[in-house]
Amino acid sequence: MLDIATQKTSRYSLFLTLFILFQPLLDLLTTFSLLVLKSSITPGILIRFLVALTSVIYLILMKKNEKNRLFLIYLLSLGVILSLNLLTTYLFKDLYILSEEVKSVAKISYYVIMLLAYITAFKELQLANKLNNYFPKVIIYATILVNLVMIIANLTSTSVSSYMYMKAGQSGWFYAGNELGSLLAIAFPVVLWYTLKKSSQLKKLYFWIPTLLTVYS
Numbered sequence: 514m515l516d517i518a519t520q521k522t523s524r525y526s527l528f529l530t531l532f533i534l535f536q537p538l539l540d541l542l543t544t545f546s547l548l549v550l551k552s553s554i555t556p557g558i559l560i561r562f563l564v565a566l567t568s569v570i571y572l573i574l575m576k577k578n579e580k581n582r583l584f585l586i587y588l589l590s591l592g593v594i595l596s597l598n599l600l601t602t603y604l605f606k607d608l609y610i611l612s613e614e615v616k617s618v619a620k621i622s623y624y625v626i627m628l629l630a631y632i633t634a635f636k637e638l639q640l641a642n643k644l645n646n647y648f649p650k651v652i653i654y655a656t657i658l659v660n661l662v663m664i665i666a667n668l669t670s671t672s673v674s675s676y677m678y679m680k681a682g683q684s685g686w687f688y689a690g691n692e693l694g695s696l697l698a699i700a701f702p703v704v705l706w707y708t709l710k711k712s713s714q715l716k717k718l719y720f721w722i723p724t725l726l727t728v729y730s
Contacts, residue, residue: 525571526634527647532564534651537658537687544673544688565623568630575633584629591625652703653723659697660726662686685730701727 539557546555569588576584595618603609638644663685666672675682675690684690704723711720 523637523641525567526637527643529568529630529634530638530644530647530651534655534658537655537662540687540689540693541662544686547688548673561623562619565626568626572626572629572633575637584633587629588626591622595622649703649707652700653707656697656700656704656727657723659685659687659693660723660730663730664726697727697730 539560543555543557546552546557572584572588576582599614599618602614635644635648638647663672663683666685667683672683672685673688673690675684682690684693687693701724704727708720708724712718
């Protein structure tokens with residue numbers, strides 16, 4: 514039987530997998546906050562920051578149970594390096610804006626923390642034979658949501674331009690076109706694999722819809 518700490522981290526592993534599904538919604542909130550409310554502090558930033566903090570606790574609990582200190586040493590080293598970076602920029606940078614520097618450090622640390630958390634979560638779910646039940650589906654549903662937003666924004670002529678000057682391209686109701694294109698490119702192999710897996714019969718050709726929508730986007 515699992516102990517209490519392991520049960521909590523198991524639920525958190527599942528939460529992290531489902532959290533992928535909510536990324537497009539957070540990005541929509543970010544666009545709304547930036548373009549409509551004119552606020553640089555967005556709900557997406559706050560929610561992701563809280564999840565990152567919780568993920569640090571998750572990593573500490575998991576690696577303590579596994580008696581594996583490598584991730585913890587890496588996180589501690591990252592904290593020291595980023596702290597030294599803040600100190601260095603304070604001492605030598607001509608234009609030092611604390612809020613901007615902290616925001617930059619938060620962005621860097623967020624991706625590293627979440628990468629370590631997802632490696633741990635996927636490993637845990639894989640050992641429990643649960644990863645294949647959730648991971649492909651959340652990628653599919655998140656991609657479908659992005660595609661629907663792209664189509665609705667295009668049909669209503671409310672899409673955000675990917676570039677400010679001259680160049681063509683739209684990013685739906687998402688603020689960052691380059692990042693959106695990268696995410697769709699990364700998700701596309703998973704979507705195509707799922708389509709090929711599920712559409713072996715003519716009556717299941719509707720499984721090609723997510724793939725076609727992703728190509729359109």
